[in-house]
Amino acid sequence: RKEVEQDPGPFNVPEGATVAFNCTYSNSASQSFFWYRQDCRKEPKLLMSVYSSGNEDGRFTAQLNRASQYISLLIRDSKLSDSATYLCVVYTGKLIFGQGTTLQVKP
Amino acid sequence: DAGVTQSPTHLIKTRGQHVTLRCSPISGHKSVSWYQQVLGQGPQFIFQYYEKEERGRGNFPDRFSARQFPNYSSELNVNALLLGDSALYLCASSFGFSEQFFGPGTRLTVL
Numbered sequence: 001r002k003e004v005e006q007d008p009g010p011f012n013v014p015e016g017a018t019v020a021f022n023c024t025y026s027n028s029a030s031q032s033f034f035w036y037r038q039d040c041r042k043e044p045k046l047l048m049s050v051y052s053s054g055n056e057d058g059r060f061t062a063q064l065n066r067a068s069q070y071i072s073l074l075i076r077d078s079k080l081s082d083s084a085t086y087l088c089v090v091y092t093g094k095l096i097f098g099q100g101t102t103l104q105v106k107p
Numbered sequence: 108d109a110g111v112t113q114s115p116t117h118l119i120k121t122r123g124q125h126v127t128l129r130c131s132p133i134s135g136h137k138s139v140s141w142y143q144q145v146l147g148q149g150p151q152f153i154f155q156y157y158e159k160e161e162r163g164r165g166n167f168p169d170r171f172s173a174r175q176f177p178n179y180s181s182e183l184n185v186n187a188l189l190l191g192d193s194a195l196y197l198c199a200s201s202f203g204f205s206e207q208f209f210g211p212g213t214r215l216t217v218l
Contacts, residue, residue: 004149032205043197043209044150087149091205094163095140097149 006098023088032091078105111210128183132200139181142197
């Protein structure tokens, strides 16, 4: 079983749609949680940290459920520029990345 | 402020050769980590260094080694290259350990 599991997609959505990604992690001792965004052939960029209380940054909302060991990312009012791969990441003394979920926003 | 820088950006080597990749962290960051990313997968942890000491090592063979210098820059060395070592090698710097910022990577092709 992978330490961090994500549905690779692709998720194809129209502009303006709301889309949600989930991931699960196996190590209950994981300390910190993040979503990174990666554009094709570029480096991952930190999108946001994820907290149990939930956190929001503009159109992006992230949530952590420690009991169920899953992390979510909600994107509202999708833009063409949101098209990218979204990486779910946990820190257990090292960063463990999921495979990534590909989002394609269509006009 | 400059972000994480890596050199070279691209590299082509043949099997059996060795390679040295370089990374300079964000100013003020004392920790550097290295990752390997193959196509279609998320990055995989190779090493983390803090204050010139190895703080963690991933599941990679001894052909992979690294070091960190007094100015906090770092090198990743890979010996006896295999075709399977072809990947994007990413360096990340952090002030602490968990929130890491990545450089543009070095794309290594082994022929």
